[in-house]
Amino acid sequence: MSDQLPAAALERLANLRQSGQHGGIFTSDLTVNEFLLVREVGFEPVGLVLGSCIYHVGIQYGSWSRNQELTVLSEAMYQARELAMARMRQEAQACHADGIVGVRLEVKALEWDKDLLEFMAIGTAVVHREGKEGFKGLQGQPFTSDLSGQDFWTLLQSGYRPLEMVMGSCVYHVAHQGVMRSLGNIGRNVEITQFSQALYDARELAMERMQKEALGAGAEGVTGVVVHERNHNWQPHVIEFFAIGTAVLPIAGDISPALAHPQVVLSVNG
Amino acid sequence: MDRFFKNLKDQLAGLAPQQPSPEEQLRDQQWAEALSRGALPQFVHQRLADTAAGKVPWISTLRPAELALARSQGIHPLGLVSGTCWFHFGYSWTHGHREGWDLTLSRLAQEARSLGANAVVDVTLKTSRNLGQVDSMDFMAVGTAVRVDGLAPAEEVPIASVPALEFVRLLDLGVLPVGLAVGASYEWLTDWSGRAAGQMTWWNQEAGQLSHFARSVQLRAIEGMRQDAARQGNGVLGSTQFSELLCFEGGEDNPNRYLARHIAVGTAILDGSRTARPSPVGSLGVRPVLDLEDTSPLQRDALQQEPL
DSSP states (O other): OTTSOOHHHHHHHHTBOOTTOOOSBOOOOOOHHHHHHHHHTTEEEEEEEEEEEEEEOOOOOOOTTOOEEOHHHHHHHHHHHHHHHHHHHHHHHHTTOSEEEEEEEEEEEOTTOTTEEEEEEEEEEEEETTOOSSOOOGGGOOEEOOOOHHHHHHHHHTTEEEEEEEEEEEEEEOOOOOHHHHHHHTTOOEEOHHHHHHHHHHHHHHHHHHHHHHHHTTOSEEEEEEEEEEOOSOOTTEEEEEEEEEEEEEOSSOOOHHHHSOOOOOOSOO | OHHHHHHHHHHHHHHSOOOOOHHHHHHHHHHHHHHHTTOOOHHHHHHHHHHHTTSSOEEOSOOHHHHTHHHHTOEEEEEEEEEEEEEEOSSOHHHHHHHHHHHHHHHHHHHHHHTTOSEEEEEEEEEEOTTOOSSEEEEEEEEEEEEETTOOOOSSOOBOSSOHHHHHHHHHTTEEEEEEEEEEEEEEEEOSSSOTTOOSOSSOOOOHHHHHHHHHHHHHHHHHHHHHHHHHOSEEEEEEEEEEEEEEOOOSSSOOEEEEEEEEEEEEEEETOSSSOOOSSOSOOOOOOOOOOOOOTTOHHHHOOSOO
16 A cells, blocks of 8 residues: 555646646645745745554553563554655655655544554655756655755755654653662652663664664754654553654755855844 | 464564563663763763764754854754753752752763763753652753854853854853753641631732742742852853642641742853853844744644644
């Protein structure tokens, strides 16, 4: 199913504005400022593209008293997001886009089944107006980025281009505290190192993975990184750390004069 | 069919707790050993060192606009740094908050040193009680370690909750952000007279005792933040406050008890610092500009569901 776009999607995409042709309608969720800035750097929005999947996340239990990663869940969370992203990218490719800006990746727990999670990736596909080459992401696929229109403009102006959204996921079971140890803490101010260690390790693993993915993509760096910490309707001691950001690569050519000496302003808007 | 059985097998395997692999066990030991002596494990330092040396891509919380500053203002992102500490409050919530943040920030500073940074910007602080604990919580800090050209290396890496752009702006005006200032205070009030929340009257009036009680707790927290700032510099910017007043109903024979607590956190600065960069700006020139910041109702976030 993941190899082919549904007929309805193909029909929708066929009615969108295609690269190089100005007829047709584009859809986007860009704001006015974003729209103007995306055009300013030579790109045109093509259409809103999305990919979604409802994923059955397998079952895995951690030992009651042990800190450990739940690899089955880590993989599920990663693969489901990757699947949603791939479907979105496929739509973008079908309308000959160079890339996707403003991608949002959402995870929703479904009320009626706690093992089912819905993943959705949505963003605006863009294409270079004059068909200039060199903006595609990995393997000639459209680039993906969670950058806003403003960020996209600034990034290109400062001599970088977005390559791919990179992510790292780690679902971790945090050990329960033994009764004896809990009693030992009564009346004392102490660090619970067992918990600290688990959270630290889980975050470290998520970031490590994201960094490794960026290395594999041949990026110079990752911008706008956010580390989320969430429990998706799981048992209380199970936490997912999820790191995500946009991998970037320098483009040949000089930095634009506009950014070489930017005017620094103090906003009085508060 | 094969796939069905494979899935079933995987499912059943998931039911039994998985045994940690030797690597996981080793990693576990290294964490425990390092944290017990107030350090971080070797592999964390290694990853940071590799990042600093450019062997792996840098990662940063900075947005593209802030990255552009790398060229124009000489502020280079080195890597994302973080610190965490789960702290249990036994005898003192106030001290617990202090120590919790101190430990968290000291770990963040260790990571920053490992990257060879001379400042950490864009630090966000978060607490969580994800594990359903009542008398303990997690303190977490995440920020981006940077190297600022022309900023003298200090023994203690300045940690600032302000974004990179504002950090540079302050430096250019001779103000050095030096660290985070934290103040916390809490107190119990037992309402023996039953009148703390005001007498039963028909007119508007101040709930005198309660109002005075809450205020004193708040002021003490702010004073704590001031003292913390005084250790590091001579001012506080962008302070945020967290305040709570809880009532525990006593019932028939027992009086009500009130709990007030307050936390104040801000960025401590050293005004007129000699370590700041020589100012290329001098004074603020105020000029009207058109701002591209989005405040449009069309903004995506306005409709966005809960993020990740």
